[in-house]
Amino acid sequence: MKTLMLxxxxxxxxxxxxxxxxxxxxIDKYAYGAVQPPALRFVDLSGAVGDTRRIRExxxxxxxxxxxxxxxxxxxxxxxxxxxxxxxxxATKAAILAAWQQQLGASKAGDTLxxxxxxxxxxxINEDGSQASGFNSTLMPHDARRPQATAVTDILDAETRNFIxxxxxxxxxxxxxxxxxxxxxxSRDGNSASRAAPPLPVVxxxxxxxxxxxxxxxxxxxxxxxGAADGQDATEVGQVGARAGRFTTALAKALxxxxxxxxxxxxxxxxxxxxxxxxxxQVPHAEGALRATLGGPEVKAATFDVVVxxxxxxxxxxxxxxxxxxxxxALFTTTGEALGGGxxxxxxxxxxxxxxxxxxxxxxxxxxxxxxxxxxxLSHVFEGPKLPLAVADPAAxxxxxxxxxxxxxxxxxFRLQPAGGGLQLSGPTGILAPLPPxxxxxxxxxxxxxxEKVARYEQWQAQISPRPGVILCVRSQADAAGDTDxxxxxxxxxxxxxxxxTSQIKVSVVNTSPAPRHIYVLAxxxxxxxxxxxxxxxxxxKAIPRDGTNAIPDEQSLTPDGPGKLRFVALSSDRPLNAxxxxxxxxxxxxxxxxxxxxxxxxxxxxxxxRSGGGSQAGEWSIAVVDAxxxx
Numbered sequence: 020m021k022t023l024m025l026x027x028x029x030x031x032x033x034x035x036x037x038x039x040x041x042x043x044x045x046i047d048k049y050a051y052g053a054v055q056p057p058a059l060r061f062v063d064l065s066g067a068v069g070d071t072r073r074i075r076e077x078x079x080x081x082x083x084x085x086x087x088x089x090x091x092x093x094x095x096x097x098x099x100x101x102x103x104x105x106x107x108x109x110a111t112k113a114a115i116l117a118a119w120q121q122q123l124g125a126s127k128a129g130d131t132l133x134x135x136x137x138x139x140x141x142x143x144i145n146e147d148g149s150q151a152s153g154f155n156s157t158l159m160p161h162d163a164r165r166p167q168a169t170a171v172t173d174i175l176d177a178e179t180r181n182f183i184x185x186x187x188x189x190x191x192x193x194x195x196x197x198x199x200x201x202x203x204x205x206s207r208d209g210n211s212a213s214r215a216a217p218p219l220p221v222v223x224x225x226x227x228x229x230x231x232x233x234x235x236x237x238x239x240x241x242x243x244x245x246g247a248a249d250g251q252d253a254t255e256v257g258q259v260g261a262r263a264g265r266f267t268t269a270l271a272k273a274l275x276x277x278x279x280x281x282x283x284x285x286x287x288x289x290x291x292x293x294x295x296x297x298x299x300x301q302v303p304h305a306e307g308a309l310r311a312t313l314g315g316p317e318v319k320a321a322t323f324d325v326v327v328x329x330x331x332x333x334x335x336x337x338x339x340x341x342x343x344x345x346x347x348x349a350l351f352t353t354t355g356e357a358l359g360g361g362x363x364x365x366x367x368x369x370x371x372x373x374x375x376x377x378x379x380x381x382x383x384x385x386x387x388x389x390x391x392x393x394x395x396x397l398s399h400v401f402e403g404p405k406l407p408l409a410v411a412d413p414a415a416x417x418x419x420x421x422x423x424x425x426x427x428x429x430x431x432x433f434r435l436q437p438a439g440g441g442l443q444l445s446g447p448t449g450i451l452a453p454l455p456p457x458x459x460x461x462x463x464x465x466x467x468x469x470x471e472k473v474a475r476y477e478q479w480q481a482q483i484s485p486r487p488g489v490i491l492c493v494r495s496q497a498d499a500a501g502d503t504d505x506x507x508x509x510x511x512x513x514x515x516x517x518x519x520x521t522s523q524i525k526v527s528v529v530n531t532s533p534a535p536r537h538i539y540v541l542a543x544x545x546x547x548x549x550x551x552x553x554x555x556x557x558x559x560x561k562a563i564p565r566d567g568t569n570a571i572p573d574e575q576s577l578t579p580d581g582p583g584k585l586r587f588v589a590l591s592s593d594r595p596l597n598a599x600x601x602x603x604x605x606x607x608x609x610x611x612x613x614x615x616x617x618x619x620x621x622x623x624x625x626x627x628x629x630r631s632g633g634g635s636q637a638g639e640w641s642i643a644v645v646d647a648x649x650x651x
Contacts, residue, residue, distance in 0.1 A: 045071030046138035128190025140199030240308035407431030463622030488641025535562035
C-alpha cells in the first residue's frame with residue numbers, strides 16, 4: 020500500500036497547490052421586470068439572495084473557502100480573499116462579467132474558478148442549428164431587458180461559453196452552478212415568483228466572439244450543474260420571505276455532509292433528492308468532468324453506472340465503449356470511492372452487448388447498498404491478436420513478459436529500444452513514448468500505461484468499421500466560408516483531408532438513420548490519444564432526429580496539437596452511450612490515475628501481479644470515419 024500511495028503522489032505532482040476562487044451572484048430585485056410589455060413582464064424573486072448565502076456558508080465549512088462577508092442592504096457587493104459576491108443592484112451584466120474576469124485574472128493554471136448564479140433565467144430560439152436542443156439559454160442580471168438598450172442585456176450562453184473557453188485555454192478549471200430556469204413556462208411552487216422569465220425577443224445582432232484556444236488544452240476541465248432541465252420548474256420550499264431553492268438547499272447539504280465528494284457524487288445525491296422531493300417535476304442537470312472534485316484534478320479512469328435489476332447487475336457500458344467479456348470490475352457506492360483506490364466488491368463481465376453489460380458478483384451484495392452503483396475496471400481482457408512488440412533491451416524483457424496482451428516479436432509493428440540513456444517506445448505513427456531505463460522504479464508503470472492505451476484503441480478500432488446511418492464532416496474553419504449551419508455536411512462529405520497546425524477545425528454530423536440517434540465524435544491522435552469533441556464541453560445532448568445536424572459551436576474551436584495523423588470517428592446509437600469512457604491521453608503522458616489502471620496499477624505495487632487473460636444492448640448504431648494529415 021505504501022508503494023501505491025507513493026506512486027500516486029508522484030503522478031499527481033503539484034495539484035495540492037491549486038487554489039479555488041469564486042464569484043457568487045444572487046438576484047431577487049430586478050430593475051426592469053415590471054416595465055416590460057405585458058407578455059414579457061417578470062416579477063422579483065424572494066429566495067435567490069438567501070440561496071447565495073447558503074451556498075457560501077456551505078463552501079466555507081466544507082472546503083474552508085475564504086468567502087468574506089455576505090453583502091447586506093445597500094452594501095450589495097463584497098470581496099473576500101477567495102470570492103466576490105454580488106447581489107441585487109450590484110449584479111448588473113457588466114459587473115458580473117467584470118467579476119468573472121477579475122477572478123480569472125487572479126488564477127493560474129491548475130486553479131479552479133467557481134461561478135454560482137441564483138436568479139431569473141430565460142432562453143431564445145437557436146436558429147443556426149448549433150444546439151441540438153433548439154434553444155440557447157440566458158442568465159438574467161439585475162439590469163436584464165433594459166428598455167431601449169442597444170445590446171442584449173441578458174448574459175447569453177454564447178458569452179458564458181466564450182468565457183469558459185478563455186479560462187480553460189489558460190489551464191483554469193471552471194465549475195458553474197446555476198440555480199435558475201431557462202424555460203418560459205417554469206414557475207416556482209406556492210406563492211413564490213418564477214425563476215424563469217419570458218423568452219428573449221432577439222432584436223439585436225448577437226455577436227459570437229471566437230477564441231482561438233482549444234478547450235482544455237492545458238488539462239483544464241468544465242463542470243456544470245443546473246437547478247432544473249429545460250421546461251421544468253425550479254421550485255422553492257419554505258414560507259414567503261424565507262424561501263430556499265430546492266437545488267441549492269440539496270447542494271449545500273451535500274457539500275457539508277460529503278466535503279470530499281466528486282462532482283458525480285454530488286450530482287447523484289442532489290438529482291435524487293430534488294427529483295424525489297419535487298415528485299419528478301424538477302430534475303437537476305449535471306455535465307462535464309464529473310469525476311473531478313472541487314479544487315482537485317479530473318481523474319479520467321473510466322467509471323460506469325451499474326443498476327441493480329433484481330438478481331442482475333446491468334452496467335451502462337458495452338463493446339462500443341470498450342468493455343469486454345471476462346473483464347473484472349470493482350463496485351462502489353459512489354464515484355469518489357471508486358476513484359479513491361479502494362478495493363470495492365469484485366465482479367466479472369459475463370455478458371456484453373453493444374451498449375450494456377451484465378456483471379456477476381464474487382459475493383452477494385451487502386444489505387442496504389443503493390440500487391445504482393459505480394464500477395471501476397480492475398483487469399481488462401484484451402480480445403483479438405496480441406500487440407506485437409520488438410524488444411531490444413534484455414533488461415526490459417522480463418517486464419514486457421508480464422503483460423499478457425503483448426507478444427514479443429522481433430518483427431513487430433511496435434518497438435522498444437534504447438534511446439538517450441533510457442528506452443523509447445515507437446510504432447507505425449512514430450515515437451510514442453520516451454521511457455526511463457528498465458531499472459527505474461517508474462519504468463513498468465510508464466511502459467504498461469503506454470502499451471495499454473495502444474492496445475485499448477486497437478481493440479476498439481477493430482469493432483468500429485464504417486456503417487451507414489451517420490455522416491461526418493471535418494474541415495478547416497478557413498474552408499467553411501462563414502457557414503455555421505451544419506447543413507453543408509449533407510452533400511459530398513470528405514473521406515480524408517489535409518490540415519495545417521494553425522487550422523481551426525469545424526466538425527459536423529448528420530443523422531441519416533430513420534430514427535433519432537445520440538451522436539458522439541472522437542478525435543484520435545497519432546500517439547493514441549482519444550478526445551471526445553462532440554458533444555462539446557462534456558455536454559449530454561438530446562438525440563438528433565432523422566436528417567438532423569449538430570456541430571461544434573463557433574465559440575468552441577478545435578486546433579491540432581501538432582503535425583501528424585489525426586482521425587475523427589462519429590459514433591451514433593439509438594441509446595445514450597458513456598463515450599467519455601473511451602477518452603485517454605497521449606501514450607507519452609502519465610495520468611494521475613495510472614495506479615488505478617488495470618495494467619499500470621500492477622506495477623505500482625511491490626508484488627508481482629500478472630493480469631488476467633483474455634443484457635440489453637444498443638440496438639441500432641452507425642460509424643463514420645474521416646482521416647486527416649496535419650502539415651507543419
